[in-house]
Amino acid sequence: MIRALFLTTLLSLSGAVSAHSGVEWLLRMTESFDSLAYDGVFVHQEAGAMNSMRVRRGLIGGVEYESLEDLDGRRIAVIRADDSVICVFPDKEDYVAGFVPNEPFKRFQQLDKERLEQAYDISVVDKEQRIASRDAVKVTLTPKDEFRYAHRFWVDKENGFLLKHDVLGPSDALLERIQFTSVTFTPDLKASDFTPNDESYTQHFTEVEPTVVERHWHFDWLPAGFSLVWQDARRLNDNTNMLLLSDGMSTVSVFVEQTDKKRPETFMNLGATIAGEKSIQVDDKLYLLTMVGEVPAQTLQRLMAVIMPGSSND
Amino acid sequence: MSKFYDKHGSSSDDSLSAFLDNEATLADIEQLLASDPMHLAQKVDRYQDIHQALQPDAEVLISDSGDFLAQMHRKMEQTTQESNVVVFPNQGALATKPEKLEQVHLPNLENNAPHTKRAFFSGLAVAASVAFVVVLGGNAWLSDDQSFSSNNIVTAQTSTIKPAQPLTALSAEEALENNERLQNYLRQHAQQASMTVGQGMIPMAKVVGYPQGSGQ
Numbered sequence: 269m270i271r272a273l274f275l276t277t278l279l280s281l282s283g284a285v286s287a288h289s290g291v292e293w294l295l296r297m298t299e300s301f302d303s304l305a306y307d308g309v310f311v312h313q314e315a316g317a318m319n320s321m322r323v324r325r326g327l328i329g330g331v332e333y334e335s336l337e338d339l340d341g342r343r344i345a346v347i348r349a350d351d352s353v354i355c356v357f358p359d360k361e362d363y364v365a366g367f368v369p370n371e372p373f374k375r376f377q378q379l380d381k382e383r384l385e386q387a388y389d390i391s392v393v394d395k396e397q398r399i400a401s402r403d404a405v406k407v408t409l410t411p412k413d414e415f416r417y418a419h420r421f422w423v424d425k426e427n428g429f430l431l432k433h434d435v436l437g438p439s440d441a442l443l444e445r446i447q448f449t450s451v452t453f454t455p456d457l458k459a460s461d462f463t464p465n466d467e468s469y470t471q472h473f474t475e476v477e478p479t480v481v482e483r484h485w486h487f488d489w490l491p492a493g494f495s496l497v498w499q500d501a502r503r504l505n506d507n508t509n510m511l512l513l514s515d516g517m518s519t520v521s522v523f524v525e526q527t528d529k530k531r532p533e534t535f536m537n538l539g540a541t542i543a544g545e546k547s548i549q550v551d552d553k554l555y556l557l558t559m560v561g562e563v564p565a566q567t568l569q570r571l572m573a574v575i576m577p578g579s580s581n582d
Numbered sequence: 583m584s585k586f587y588d589k590h591g592s593s594s595d596d597s598l599s600a601f602l603d604n605e606a607t608l609a610d611i612e613q614l615l616a617s618d619p620m621h622l623a624q625k626v627d628r629y630q631d632i633h634q635a636l637q638p639d640a641e642v643l644i645s646d647s648g649d650f651l652a653q654m655h656r657k658m659e660q661t662t663q664e665s666n667v668v669v670f671p672n673q674g675a676l677a678t679k680p681e682k683l684e685q686v687h688l689p690n691l692e693n694n695a696p697h698t699k700r701a702f703f704s705g706l707a708v709a710a711s712v713a714f715v716v717v718l719g720g721n722a723w724l725s726d727d728q729s730f731s732s733n734n735i736v737t738a739q740t741s742t743i744k745p746a747q748p749l750t751a752l753s754a755e756e757a758l759e760n761n762e763r764l765q766n767y768l769r770q771h772a773q774q775a776s777m778t779v780g781q782g783m784i785p786m787a788k789v790v791g792y793p794q795g796s797g798q
Contacts, residue, residue: 348783519775
């Protein structure tokens with residue numbers, strides 16, 4: 269927090285916003301989500317579908333609140349109050365057991381400049397930008413190879429907040445977009461704004477330490493910049509472990525579970541998100557491997573071909 | 583058996599002909615599964631009539647056109663019985679040193695190994711009415727350079743993927759099968775992505791925005 273405030277202050281005082289590098293703007297963006305109070309509406313557009321969402325964050329009575337609410341359709345919301353997360357389902361039939369994530373969204377990874385620069389050419393577009401009535405700086409991440417997508421960020425010139433994010437495929441085809449339509453950084457938020465009404469159906473979660481288990485799988489190859497985020501694996505349940513790969517911008521989640529049914533290799537995608545699954549047999553045990561990530565299909569296919577039993581990649 | 587073509591000669595007709603000739607490739611079957619089943623059944627009936635007129639003593643092609651889709655599904659299952667499972671031989675305990683990649687039997691990326699249309703994320707796809715796309719093809723997507731046209735938002739294809747088909751032929755059973763597991767994985771992924779890329783709760787938008795439940 270202190271670092272974020274210091275950085276924000278430093279950049280505000282400097283006035284020469286355009287002089288900052290793309291990485292510095294991305295750092296500001298990351299810090300802004302952890303330091304600013306905000307109340308905004310954004311549109312999430314992916315695979316021809318569009319949803320408007322409201323996101324709010326504020327420090328109220330010493331408690332850090334954050335919420336994300338679907339404004340269309342079923343109005344499911346996720347509310348965080350410090351380390352507790354509540355999912356709110358307005359209607360009983362929408363209630364989904366296990367919807368609450370295992371961990372809240374508080375602990376952001378630090379931006380890894382070296383890894384990002386291995387994978388992307390990062391630059392700042394020297395042109396006036398305006399998003400949601402805010403002056404913005406456009407930062408482009410152009411992939412250095414075919415194993416990841418391009419990203420375009422528009423961040424608030426004053427405070428670094430993310431105002432717009434495009435994920436682009438080959439030929440700059442737009443795969444996914446998030447764009448704020450309105451946002452205020454002086455919101456009048458109260459604790460009651462983060463309290464579900466009595467008639468809604470809620471699911472509560474209080475953070476516990478994730479179950480860390482020995483990792484039994486490794487990759488014989490990884491795209492430049494990608495590495496395992498955790499050196500161990502995370503146990504999701506008695507049968508499933510999770511690994512996580514990242515190049516600092518794109519992430520690939522790897523789920524390995526024991527199974528008794530062989531499945532053909534399958535790939536599917538939704539916008540920028542692709543998923544693949546295949547069966548792997550090790551001795552007399554059969555495993556179902558599922559990968560989900562915002563990477564091109566060929567990246568996932570190669571990763572699925574080179575995942576091996578064993579625990580190197582240390 | 584000779585092939586039958588109607589005057590329109592569409593690709594689905596070719597696929598149907600190949601299927602009736604027991605020469606259908608996976609791509610043919612995918613093409614047929616994506617077609618209107620009633621339309622296909624009518625074509626089968628028509629082909630059957632022509633076939634019977636030309637070769638009265640020949641075996642019946644398909645005894646019940648209403649069973650046509652079921653036969654295609656069975657054919658598809660047969661086609662995908664090939665080696666889709668990666669076997670790591672003589673590995674011993676998992677923690678032991680692994681064989682090198684070239685020493686194990688991996689999926690055949692050098693030919694068009696079958697990739698099957700399945701209900702992956704299907705519950706989400708059906709529920710959200712969005713265009714989940716099954717990516718098919720083996721080596722083709724690693725070597726061909728074929729991009730897809732786009733208007734505004736497009737489904738994710740890289741310049742090397744082909745072909746892709748909308749999930750129009752999912753059975754309800756298939757749609758239900760993986761839904762809960764895959765939704766859970768998508769949530770887990772979005773949650774971890776939110777912490778990795780530093781955009782607050784925003785990466786969760788894709789999860790919160792999806793209608794939930796498997797029966798929609």
